[in-house]
Amino acid sequence: MANIAQLPPELFFRDIQHLCRLSLLSRQWYAALVPRIYAEWTYNGARQSFMSLWNFLRTILSNTHLASLVHSLHIGNWVHYPPYSDEWEELDFLQNEISLLESNIIEDIRKRDRRPLMALLLTCLPNITRIYTHVPQPDPVLHAILRQILNCQSGDSPSAHLSKLSELSVFPEVNIRNPPDYNNRPLLFLSDLWPALKLRSLQTLSLYGLHVGNATYRLGAGPGISRLKYLTIDSFYYKLHYRDLKALLNLLEALTSFSLHVRDNGSCAATDEMISNVDLWKVLQKHKNCLEYLDIYRDTGNRRFSMRYGHFGILRSFTCLKKLFIQAEFLLGYTWDPSDDTCRLQDRLPCNIQSLTLYNTKGFFHTSCMGKHLQEALDKGFYVDSSISEVWSQNGISLSMEQGNYPEFLKKTYGMRLDGQRRSAMYNLLPNEYRGCHEVLLPFDDSMDAYEIDISDEYIDRRAGYLKLRTLDFRAHDGSKACMVFQNIKHSWLPPLFSFPIYFTHAQTSPGKIDYETLYHTLCDNYKNYDVRLDLYFVPGIGEEDCITHYREEGRILHIPTRVHDYSDTCSYRGLLFICTEPEWNGDQGTLWSVQFDPVPHAKDGTKSSDEEEKTPLRCVQRHPVNDSSRSYEGYGGESPIDRWISDIASKYKEELRGAWIKATRRGWESWS
Numbered sequence: 001m002a003n004i005a006q007l008p009p010e011l012f013f014r015d016i017q018h019l020c021r022l023s024l025l026s027r028q029w030y031a032a033l034v035p036r037i038y039a040e041w042t043y044n045g046a047r048q049s050f051m052s053l054w055n056f057l058r059t060i061l062s063n064t065h066l067a068s069l070v071h072s073l074h075i076g077n078w079v080h081y082p083p084y085s086d087e088w089e090e091l092d093f094l095q096n097e098i099s100l101l102e103s104n105i106i107e108d109i110r111k112r113d114r115r116p117l118m119a120l121l122l123t124c125l126p127n128i129t130r131i132y133t134h135v136p137q138p139d140p141v142l143h144a145i146l147r148q149i150l151n152c153q154s155g156d157s158p159s160a161h162l163s164k165l166s167e168l169s170v171f172p173e174v175n176i177r178n179p180p181d182y183n184n185r186p187l188l189f190l191s192d193l194w195p196a197l198k199l200r201s202l203q204t205l206s207l208y209g210l211h212v213g214n215a216t217y218r219l220g221a222g223p224g225i226s227r228l229k230y231l232t233i234d235s236f237y238y239k240l241h242y243r244d245l246k247a248l249l250n251l252l253e254a255l256t257s258f259s260l261h262v263r264d265n266g267s268c269a270a271t272d273e274m275i276s277n278v279d280l281w282k283v284l285q286k287h288k289n290c291l292e293y294l295d296i297y298r299d300t301g302n303r304r305f306s307m308r309y310g311h312f313g314i315l316r317s318f319t320c321l322k323k324l325f326i327q328a329e330f331l332l333g334y335t336w337d338p339s340d341d342t343c344r345l346q347d348r349l350p351c352n353i354q355s356l357t358l359y360n361t362k363g364f365f366h367t368s369c370m371g372k373h374l375q376e377a378l379d380k381g382f383y384v385d386s387s388i389s390e391v392w393s394q395n396g397i398s399l400s401m402e403q404g405n406y407p408e409f410l411k412k413t414y415g416m417r418l419d420g421q422r423r424s425a426m427y428n429l430l431p432n433e434y435r436g437c438h439e440v441l442l443p444f445d446d447s448m449d450a451y452e453i454d455i456s457d458e459y460i461d462r463r464a465g466y467l468k469l470r471t472l473d474f475r476a477h478d479g480s481k482a483c484m485v486f487q488n489i490k491h492s493w494l495p496p497l498f499s500f501p502i503y504f505t506h507a508q509t510s511p512g513k514i515d516y517e518t519l520y521h522t523l524c525d526n527y528k529n530y531d532v533r534l535d536l537y538f539v540p541g542i543g544e545e546d547c548i549t550h551y552r553e554e555g556r557i558l559h560i561p562t563r564v565h566d567y568s569d570t571c572s573y574r575g576l577l578f579i580c581t582e583p584e585w586n587g588d589q590g591t592l593w594s595v596q597f598d599p600v601p602h603a604k605d606g607t608k609s610s611d612e613e614e615k616t617p618l619r620c621v622q623r624h625p626v627n628d629s630s631r632s633y634e635g636y637g638g639e640s641p642i643d644r645w646i647s648d649i650a651s652k653y654k655e656e657l658r659g660a661w662i663k664a665t666r667r668g669w670e671s672w673s
Helices: 016-023 027-038 050-062 064-069 098-109 115-122 140-153 194-198 215-219 242-251 277-283 328-332 370-379 386-394 414-429 450-462 516-524 544-558 610-615 642-651 654-666
Strands: 040-044 072-076 130-135 167-172 204-208 230-235 257-263 293-299 323-327 355-360 398-403 467-475 481-489 498-504 532-538 573-580 591-599 619-625
Touching: 016 027, 027 064, 040 050, 050 064, 050 115, 072 414, 115 140, 130 414, 140 194, 194 242, 215 242, 242 277, 323 328, 414 654, 467 516, 481 516, 498 544, 516 532, 516 642, 532 544, 544 573, 544 591, 544 619, 591 642, 619 642
Parallel strands: 040 072, 072 130, 130 167, 167 204, 204 230, 230 257, 257 293, 293 323, 323 355, 355 398, 498 532, 498 573
Antiparallel strands: 467 481, 481 532, 573 591, 591 619
16 A cells, blocks of 8 residues: 555545544554644634533643644634633732642633633644634633743743744634624734734734734733734724834834734724824834835725825835835825926835735725826836736736725634624524523534524625626536536635526537526526526437436436425426527527426325326426516516526525525535535
């Protein structure tokens, strides 16, 4: 047998249960797979119990080899939500023995407080290099542990705890006691986390939803400086002040990459101390000789860029800066005068820049002579607009224009944030059932309640303008061409669960003659059938009976996921397909043929009706208008339009299938197989 360690890594990109089963095959498989199984550990307190965390901690404490295999943590939703005393807040772990901490942990096992267990776990994993975490606010236990580690690393015998941690991404955990509001995001406070900034090994830090208040006081409370190289701050929901950001950046020894996303609330008064662009430039001066990547985005809502924020200073002294993401008004100011030669883009860009991205968003605008600025910059060795992007490309420099937007959650951890919101909704909407419980956990079948299904329906209807048409080509069982046509949000390629087959049977038909977008919108727009997909089959020259045979064989041989096996809820037949006899589809076609087959053998009351069976033909073929706009549409007295029929059938399964599709889309699924 070949060396398992040399097998392609793609072979092991499976779920953890699959790897665990493989590890039982032999000692060789066990030795090869255990490091992969334990390489990353995930704990989601909204779905996993207190005992799940306790059992893993006990395993780690009793087996140092397994503890050494864990390199990455993805943790969150471990907040302690039942009523509890403030004894943790009153403890000063820096002045007490570890035995006191241990005794309190034993005491709090009965309370199912997961905070001390999670804090202890962080000290028991010697090779941790990366952590994605949703931190409860507050968590004094975590703060005490981090501060103790910080004090130990500055002594003669540096602590080994978190000594290899190089990457940390921190999000604020959703407070379970807050009423459910998907637009109200929690804030992340530095009060508990500031010791992490000074960990010697930490290179990359991302702070989302950060509240930087009192940073001057917090960051000066402990020894040491920060060796961070890559810092990302999202402060969209808190006014960022100059003194706080200055205290944070002054703590850093030499910053290589800095990303900042802030929002100028329209309700802010002129007296508010919101940091200006001039001050942003000032706080970066300490790092001008080492900064290589700079990304600053300022969202102004629907307001024009305020003059009181000014514009950035000259960046030519940032000699190492190669990549710049920024709004043009940051560099040139809001009231730029074309006749003013003292304010030119070429004088403000870094001298060694290799990539420039200009954000375009609400409240900002491109100055009237931006093209002139870019052309002048090109003549100086910089680069320019998309109209001469080829010239820049030849010089090894790139320019792009992007729509500014909120910083997106890391795809890896977005599902954990959603689970925190779901748990909060369940806790607040069903208080009598959950407020007395020691733990509030989402159900394993993910059918939490009708609340989330309703939210999902409203969500996708509201986002209909952002849906993107998708086409997935595949081969039918006989080798003929076929295609799935559907819509989904953002970058997802996950098809909906409910499908309708359409056969194109003209002798001259081909996929290239079908306008997929027109066909889809014709059948789906009027009734918002965004949760269905169309399965198109191209089989020239066959009739209705052959289409039925082909459809049956397709299901028998290929076993296509999410294939519908019964359409009988609105008619007397289980089978249904549509046929287009035209050679093409370009929007002028007004009808489709429906073929119903496999009649239902029982009457509505569940008893067999021989009379009805005799009257029901083996198949029913009818011609229908595609929608209400078709010339052949005769109103409610005529044949039902195809789009209305599709909506009626799919609506029977909406509650069951639509919510599951949206949940899977949000969690990043790309297929159902």
